[in-house]
Amino acid sequence: xxxxxxxxxxxxxxxxxxxxxxxxxxxxxxxxxxxxxxxxxxxxxxxxxxxxxxxxxxxxxxxxxxxxxxxxxxxxxxxxxxxxxxxxxxxxxxxxxxxxxxxxxxxxxxxxxxxxxxxxxxxxxxxxxxxxxxxxxxxxxxxxxxxxxxxxxxxxxxxxxxxxxxxxxxxxxxxxxxxxxxxxxxxxxxxxxxxxxxxxxxxxxxxxxxxxxxxxxxxxxxxxxxxxxxxxxxxxxxxxxxxxxxxxxxxxxxxxxxxxxxxxxxxxxxxxxxxxxxxxxxxxxxxxxxxxxxxxxxxxxxxxxxxxxxxxxxxxxxxxxxxxxxxxxxxxxxxxxxxxxxxxxxxxxxxxxxxxxxxxxxxxxxxxxxxxxxxxxxxxxxxxxxxxxxxxxxxxxxxxxxx
Amino acid sequence: xxxxxxxxxxxxxxxxxxxxxxxxxxxxxxxxxxxxxxxxxxxxxxxxxxxxxxxxxxxxxxxxxxxxxxxxxxxxxxxxxxxxxxxxxxxxxxxxxxxxxxxxxxxxxxxxxxxxxxxxxxxxxxxxxxxxxxxxxxxxxxxxxxxxxxxxxxxxxxxxxxxxxxxxxxxxxxxxxxxxxxxxxxxxxxxxxxxxxxxxxxxxxxxxxxxxxxxxxxxxxxxxxxxxxxxxxxxxxxxxxxxxxxxxxxxxxxxxxxxxxxxxxxxxxxxxxxxxxxxxxxxxxxxxxxxxxxxxxxxxxxxxxxxxxxxxxxxxxxxxxxxxxxxxxxxxxxxxxxxxxxxxxxxxxxxxxxxxxxxxxxxxxxxxxxxxxxxxxxxxxxxx
Numbered sequence: 001x002x003x004x005x006x007x008x009x010x011x012x013x014x015x016x017x018x019x020x021x022x023x024x025x026x027x028x029x030x031x032x033x034x035x036x037x038x039x040x041x042x043x044x045x046x047x048x049x050x051x052x053x054x055x056x057x058x059x060x061x062x063x064x065x066x067x068x069x070x071x072x073x074x075x076x077x078x079x080x081x082x083x084x085x086x087x088x089x090x091x092x093x094x095x096x097x098x099x100x101x102x103x104x105x106x107x108x109x110x111x112x113x114x115x116x117x118x119x120x121x122x123x124x125x126x127x128x129x130x131x132x133x134x135x136x137x138x139x140x141x142x143x144x145x146x147x148x149x150x151x152x153x154x155x156x157x158x159x160x161x162x163x164x165x166x167x168x169x170x171x172x173x174x175x176x177x178x179x180x181x182x183x184x185x186x187x188x189x190x191x192x193x194x195x196x197x198x199x200x201x202x203x204x205x206x207x208x209x210x211x212x213x214x215x216x217x218x219x220x221x222x223x224x225x226x227x228x229x230x231x232x233x234x235x236x237x238x239x240x241x242x243x244x245x246x247x248x249x250x251x252x253x254x255x256x257x258x259x260x261x262x263x264x265x266x267x268x269x270x271x272x273x274x275x276x277x278x279x280x281x282x283x284x285x286x287x288x289x290x291x292x293x294x295x296x297x298x299x300x301x302x303x304x305x306x307x308x309x310x311x312x313x314x315x316x317x318x319x320x321x322x323x324x325x326x327x328x329x330x331x332x333x334x335x336x337x338x339x340x341x342x343x344x345x346x347x348x349x350x351x352x353x354x355x356x357x358x359x360x361x362x363x364x365x366x367x368x369x370x371x372x373x374x375x376x377x378x379x380x381x382x383x384x385x386x387x388x389x390x391x392x393x394x395x396x397x398x399x400x401x402x403x
Numbered sequence: 404x405x406x407x408x409x410x411x412x413x414x415x416x417x418x419x420x421x422x423x424x425x426x427x428x429x430x431x432x433x434x435x436x437x438x439x440x441x442x443x444x445x446x447x448x449x450x451x452x453x454x455x456x457x458x459x460x461x462x463x464x465x466x467x468x469x470x471x472x473x474x475x476x477x478x479x480x481x482x483x484x485x486x487x488x489x490x491x492x493x494x495x496x497x498x499x500x501x502x503x504x505x506x507x508x509x510x511x512x513x514x515x516x517x518x519x520x521x522x523x524x525x526x527x528x529x530x531x532x533x534x535x536x537x538x539x540x541x542x543x544x545x546x547x548x549x550x551x552x553x554x555x556x557x558x559x560x561x562x563x564x565x566x567x568x569x570x571x572x573x574x575x576x577x578x579x580x581x582x583x584x585x586x587x588x589x590x591x592x593x594x595x596x597x598x599x600x601x602x603x604x605x606x607x608x609x610x611x612x613x614x615x616x617x618x619x620x621x622x623x624x625x626x627x628x629x630x631x632x633x634x635x636x637x638x639x640x641x642x643x644x645x646x647x648x649x650x651x652x653x654x655x656x657x658x659x660x661x662x663x664x665x666x667x668x669x670x671x672x673x674x675x676x677x678x679x680x681x682x683x684x685x686x687x688x689x690x691x692x693x694x695x696x697x698x699x700x701x702x703x704x705x706x707x708x709x710x711x712x713x714x715x716x717x718x719x720x721x722x723x724x725x726x727x728x729x730x731x732x733x734x735x736x737x738x739x740x741x742x743x744x745x746x747x748x749x750x751x752x753x754x755x756x757x758x759x760x761x762x763x764x765x766x767x768x769x770x771x772x773x774x775x776x777x778x779x780x781x782x783x784x785x786x787x
Contacts, residue, residue, distance in 0.1 A: 001472045002405045003705050009404075072404055262780065276781055279774070286777035290699075290725045297698035301406045319691050396690060397683035401663055 003297070005072070013076050020084035023049050027353075032085035035371035036353050037208075040123065040165040046087050047120035056118040057094050064102055064110065065118050071303040075251070082252030083259075091244070092161070093117040093124035097170050099243045100187070100236050104228040113168075113189070127157040127171035127190070127214060128237070135391050137172070138181040138234060142216060144173035144188055146223070151175075151188065153196075153219040159385070163212040164199055166192045172237055175230050187233035189225040196220075204381075206374035207348065244386050245317040249299040249324035254292050257331040261285060264338045264368065275338055288330045295323045315399035318392040325382035325389065332379040335372050342366070343373045406701065412476050418453060419477065423484035429751045435487055436607035440565060442487035447520050456494055457518030460502055464514040471642065471707035475649040475700060482653020485751070485758055487608050489523050489562030495646045497524035497570050500639035505626050509589065513568075525566035526643075527557035527590075527613050528636055535767040537572070537636055538582050542615060544573035551575075551588060551625065553618045561765065563611030564601035567592055571615065575630050587632035589624045590615075606758040634712060640766055641715055644723045645703035647762050651726045652700045654759045655693045658737040661752055662686065665741055676740075685736055692729040699725045713779070720767075720775035727762075727769030734759045 005013070028042050050056050058077050060066020069077065081088070098117060101109055116122040133140040142155025153173060163169065169190050176184030190197075196219040201209045228236055265276040265285065276282050302316045336343045342365055349355050350370035357365075383389045397403040408416065427435075427446065435443040450456050458473055460466025474495055481490060498517045501510055501524075516522035533539025542555025553573045560569065569590045577584030590597060598614040627635045666677030666686060676682055703722035709715040734756040738745035741752050748754075763769055 001408065001475075001701060001705065003702065005404065279777065282780055283773060283777045286721075286773055286780055289780070290721045290773075290776065291695070293702060293721055294695040294698040294725060297406070297701055298694050300404065301694075301698065304404070304406055319694055322691060323695065390684070393684040393687040394680075396687040397677075400690065401677075401683075401686055403663075403666060403677040403683050403686065 005076075009072055009076060012073055013080060016077055016080045017084070019053065019055075020080060020086055023053070024084055024086050025049075028087060029085045031353060032087060034353075034367055035375065037351055038087055040162070043087050043090065044120045044123070047089055050089070051119050056120075057098065059095060060098060060102070060118075064098070064114050071300070071307050075300060075303075078252040079255060080252075082256040085256075088253075090117075090123060090162075092126045092170075093122065096126060096240050096244050097124055100170075100227060100240050103239065104187075104236050108224065109189070109227070122167045123162075123165045124168050124170065125160045125163040125166035125192075127160065127169045129159045130156060131158055135388060137237070138185065140172055140174060140181075140185065142171065142173050144175050144186060144221065146175070149223055151221045151223060151226075153188070153190065153216045153221055155216050157214045157216075158202070158212075160199075160212045160214050161210060163192075163214055164201065164209065168192060169214065170227075172233055175233075182234040184231055185233040185237065186230050187227040187236045188221055189227065190216075190219065190221050194219045194221065204378060206378045207346075208374070208378065210378075239312070241387060242313045242315075242317055245321040245392075249295060249320035250328055251292070251296050251299055251324070254295075254324065254327050254331060257328060257335070258285075258289060258292060260368075261331055261335050261338065264335055267366070268338050268340065268342075270340075281334075281338070284334055288327060288334065291323065291330075292327050295320070295327060298323070315395050318387075318395045318399075321386060322383075322389050322392045328382055329376075329379050332372075332376040336376040339369055339372055342369050345370075346373070408472075408476060412473065415453075415473070416476055416480065419480040420483075422449065422453075423480065423486070427484050427486060429485075429754075432485055432487065432607075441603065441607070441609035442489065442565070446486070447488050450488065450490065451518065451520030455490070456520055457514075459494065459499055460514050460518065464502070464510055465518050466502075466514065471645060471704045474642075474646055474707070475704040478646045478649035479653035479700075482650040482655075482758075483657050485606070485654075485754055489525070489565055489608075491643060491646055491650075492525045492562035492566070493517060493523045496526050496639050496643040499642050500526070500570060500626070500635060503638060504587075504635040505589075506623070508623070509626070522568070523562070523566050524568050524570060525560050525563045525611075526636075526639065527560045527563065527569045527571045528640070529558055529560075530556060531558045533579075535771045536580070537640060538585065538633055539580055540572050540574045540585050541579045542571070542573040544575040544586050544588065546575065546629075549622055550619050551586075551622070553588060553590065553615045553620070555615055557613040557615075560611050560613055562608065563599065563613065564609030566611075569613065570626065571613070572632060572636055573615075577630070582633050584630045585633045585636070586629045587626045587635060588620050589626060590618060590620055594618045594620065605761050606754070637716065638712065641719045642707045644719050644766050644772075645700075645707035647765060648696075648700040648703045648719075648722045648726045651730050651759055651762045652693070652696050654755050654762075655689075655696055655726075655730060655733045658733055658752065658755050658759070659686075659689050659693050661755070662689065662737045662740050665744070669742075682740060685740065689733050689736055692732050696726045696729045699729075717776060717779045720772040723767060724769045724772035724776055727772065730759045730763055731769070 028046060031038050055067055057066040058069055058074050062068035130140050130142060144151040144153045169192055171188045171190055172185050173188050174184055175186040196217040198215040200213040202211045202213060204210055266274050268275045270278055299320050302320060306313050347370055454467050455477055457466045458469040462468050501513055513522060528537055530539055530541055545552045571588050571590045572585055574584050575586040596616040596618040599611050601609055601611040604610050666682055667675055669676050699722040703719045706715045706718035737752055738756050744750055745752055
């Protein structure tokens with residue numbers, strides 16, 4: 001048992017850090033540091049920089065153009081990414097769709113779509129949830145009816161993160177209603193430019209447009225856009241969800257948020273003294289930090305056991321998802337509480353770069369303050385998306401505990 | 404990085420598991436606990452034969468050259484089996500302290516005796532009004548004529564009933580609560596002026612209070628420089644806390660297994676109670692607590708041998724605080740989910756619960772260690 005990085009891994013970390021120092025555009029870094037909005041263009045620009053370096057997909061095997069990195073290297077990359085304030089990459093294409101396509105897709109699909117994901121040319125979103133199908137995903141009703149060389153898709157998907165930017169959407173659709181709900185689902189790739197698709201924004205509690213409803217009205221989809229076999233989509237969907245959840249530990253992002261929290265608590269004052277000198281507040285930080293220390297090791301234990309067995313990720317990722325989402329929420333909450341009264345203002349213009357400010361407010365309202373309360377509100381989603389905490393506990397009790 | 408035990412370590416683990424199922428089942432444990440000794444002398448001999456008692460010592464002193472991860476493995480089994488023998492005090496806390504800080508002649512004499520199972524030790528470092536503060540030392544040490552004279556009291560000395568020698572902290576200068584001025588002495592049980600008042604603990608082992616009344620020991624009984632023993636004691640207690648973390652993980656896993664079995668077999672309303680979502684989710688929480696606690700126990704173990712006192716102390720305090728809290732959750736939930744069967748003496752569940760609870764209260768509870776860890780956050784925060 002040994003928790004130390006070996007010299008090669010330390011060298012790798014240095015290389016990654018140097019790359020971020022040299023190649024991450026300053027304007028993007030500054031936005032992330034201050035918690036300002038980043039655009040699709042920012043994310044695509046960054047994806048193209050990574051692609052040129054050969055680091056377009058850190059979790060893919062080499063034969064598909066990925067880095068082929070092991071789990072420790074991926075962990076180091078993610079830690080350094082978050083610490084450097086580099087944007088996350090599009091998880092829907094790289095971490096969710098790609099593993100499905102690489103495992104269950106055909107050669108033509110792999111050859112066409114994967115390079116376009118890698119280069120940042122295609123933006124993907126996910127079509128899973130429906131208004132009537134949240135936790136009970138298998139009850140989904142969006143239908144795909146075969147007509148010659150096409151499927152005709154009708155229905156509605158919801159909670160599409162960044163769907164307003166998407167070139168493509170991967171969807172779970174119902175192709176049969178005869179057997180159990182799980183047995184009539186198929187996995188379909190749909191061009192967002194297809195006639196009959198309407199995207200409607202959903203504004204979240206922080207006032208931001210991050211998610212959408214997507215309506216399908218007699219949308220024609222070529223049959224070659226079916227992944228794997230018809231009516232086997234539930235198997236692929238579960239495979240995808242396991243991959244999605246494995247990224248939900250978000251150790252790098254949590255570490256970055258913790259660092260930021262400590263900085264804020266050192267800078268904000270209470271009764272003239274740094275807030276971090278207040279043991280009641282400091283103990284709350286300590287409590288989250290302990291949880292994060294444990295999760296970092298639990299995360300590596302789960303991933304390394306999987307890699308060692310050359311197996312696929314299992315229900316253990318539910319443990320990572322539950323804890324990771326709770327920790328990021330607690331950190332967001334503490335950052336907000338660290339601001340005290342300065343958590344109250346909602347100055348929308350301050351969320352864009354270059355806000356000149358309101359002179360009186362600016363005298364105490366720090367540059368990092370504007371997005372923080374919104375982040376707390378926004379982060380409530382983490383214990384809800386990708387299978388709520390309650391669903392994860394059902395998975396643990398059924399799949400691990402056998403209850 | 405490596406997160407698993409080695410082949411060799413797994414072999415030792417298997418040996419211990421076999422020993423527990425064959426020689427240390429719950430009924431036998433009950434008898435050992437009720438005996439006058441409070442543990443099994445036979446088991447102690449077997450530990451010596453298995454090499455457990457020489458595990459963490461260098462080969463030049465007859466040891467096996469093991470590390471804190473080996474100790475983690477052993478202590479996890481001590482938890483699983485609820486073993487009563489004074490292993491923590493003798494081998495880990497005091498033996499480890501002697502290994503790290505005692506003069507060579509003392510090492511040469513004592514480590515082989517420990518390894519052979521002929522010598523048991525206990526650390527007498529806490530006093531009544533000091534709670535968990537190791538610098539709260541009112542017991543005095545006065546030097547005269549080449550000897551030291553110790554006077555004062557020590558409370559709740561773990562495994563203190565059976566110890567042949569005590570490691571006693573006493574103040575040779577300064578005032579109660581000062582970090583400087585604390586010295587450490589090896590005091591034989593039969594020393595003149597030493598009174599040992601032994602009693603059982605909540606989990607059925609034995610502890611003792613000590614009264615020292617002008618107890619005289621020679622200069623060769625001194626461990627470390629006079630007045631400079633606190634860091635030595637803190638290091639030993641850190642290591643003991645890492646070991647307690649491992650023992651707690653063993654108990655947490657045992658409690659989870661017992662509770663899971665109960666959920667699958669106990670029927671109410673015509674079905675196994677494990678079909679109820681309220682209990683499923685609680686069980687899932689217990690599993691998460693167990694996994695996170697194991698990670699923390701690993702962190703504690705890999706830091707236990709570290710020379711960097713600040714880093715070691717920080718990591719181990721975090722682990723002990725975390726596992727104290729997680730142990731509370733698992734212990735209380737296990738009892739709750741066993742219903743009436745959780746609160747009876749007959750089942751092992753209540754015995755696991757008691758030991759797990761007392762591990763939290765030993766050598767600094769979760770609040771104490773959380774404060775330790777939290778205090779380290781005040782340093783090294785850069786500006787925004």
